[in-house]
Amino acid sequence: MTRYYSVDAIVLKAMDYGEGHRIFTFYSREEGKLSAIARGIKKQTSKLKGHLQLGNRCHLLLYRGRNLDTVSQAAATSVYSHIRENPKAYLYSSYLLELLDSSVPEREPNAELFYLAHEVLTSMAELEPALAVHYFEIHLLRLLGYEANFRRCIHCGRPLKEGFLSPRFEGIVGEECGEGYPVSAQALYALTYYSESQLPQIGRLKISKETEKMMARVTRHMLDFHLDRKLRSVDILQDLT
Structure with a gap:
């Protein structure tokens, strides 16, 4: 069974984690509220950075981890x-x-x-x-x-x-x-x-x-x-x- 899954989600909050990562809280249509880490998002070259802004509605591809899921892909669909x-x-x-x-x-x-x-x-x-x-x-x-x-x-x-x-x-x-x-x-x-x-x-x-x-x-x-x-x-x- 694949550990990847997709959700339509609104970014609720973000918290710095380590030197280059952030843990995000989302409210999604499919899963409700969930948390996931975006690794390396503080790097200038991160493809996630422009999409995971607070309040954005995004299409997310997540990898289900043992303790914490990981954001693999993100595409903002509404930036308000x-x-x-x-x-x-x-x-x-x-x-x-x-x-x-x-x-x-x-x-x-x-x-x-x-x-x-x-x-x-x-x-x-x-x-x-x-x-x-x-x-x-x-x-x-x-x-x-x-x-x-x-x-x-x-x-x-x-x-x-x-x-x-x-x-x-x-x-x-x-x-x-x-x-x-x-x-x-x-x-x-x-x-x-x-x-x-x-x-x-x-x-x-x-x-x-x-x-x-x-x-x-x-x-x-x-x-x-x-x-x-x-x-x-x-x-x-x-x-x-």
């Missing part, structure tokens, strides 16, 4: 040049990559999640990066099995007009069930719209800066319930708002 040309999009895409890396275990493929990440990265050419990432956060939660309901109180199930983000609960509660950070009717409507819409549709909904801040606070509060570490890029994004 619009992200590198836009500092704000670059910061939000970096957060997306870190969030994806932190949210999933290795070798548990989810093709829908792979295509969601690709679609959101692509959409930053036209959509406001912050809004595209909120869409990713909401649908990432759904694909991980933590689908949010922004229409009803998470505690009693009553319909919500406005609500509160309670530190004791994962989602939104009504005023009868708790208190905390207030979430406006506009923010609840936007969160519901994002959760029930396709990505190209979200640009039709015009929201204020204050509503966007509320959305960010809600989605990141919910993600904190399911992640075991704080993401470094979150602090950078908060400085933008």
Whole structure:
């Protein structure tokens, strides 16, 4: 049986290893999250160097090793040049990559999640990066099995007009069930719209800066319930708002 296999993958992160190598983490359609070493990639003559850039979507040929796989060939299929040309999009895409890396275990493929990440990265050419990432956060939660309901109180199930983000609960509660950070009717409507819409549709909904801040606070509060570490890029994004 051959030990070579091919995957369609997005580059999530890279770590220097030894003098001339790097270990990459990828999220692939076929295998889920995986790690592999690219030997000699720091050399100027390396054929892998230009393809294995953070955030690139690549076709990879990997060799399955005993402890760590090896990148044999790589060809970038999407480089998302619009992200590198836009500092704000670059910061939000970096957060997306870190969030994806932190949210999933290795070798548990989810093709829908792979295509969601690709679609959101692509959409930053036209959509406001912050809004595209909120869409990713909401649908990432759904694909991980933590689908949010922004229409009803998470505690009693009553319909919500406005609500509160309670530190004791994962989602939104009504005023009868708790208190905390207030979430406006506009923010609840936007969160519901994002959760029930396709990505190209979200640009039709015009929201204020204050509503966007509320959305960010809600989605990141919910993600904190399911992640075991704080993401470094979150602090950078908060400085933008």
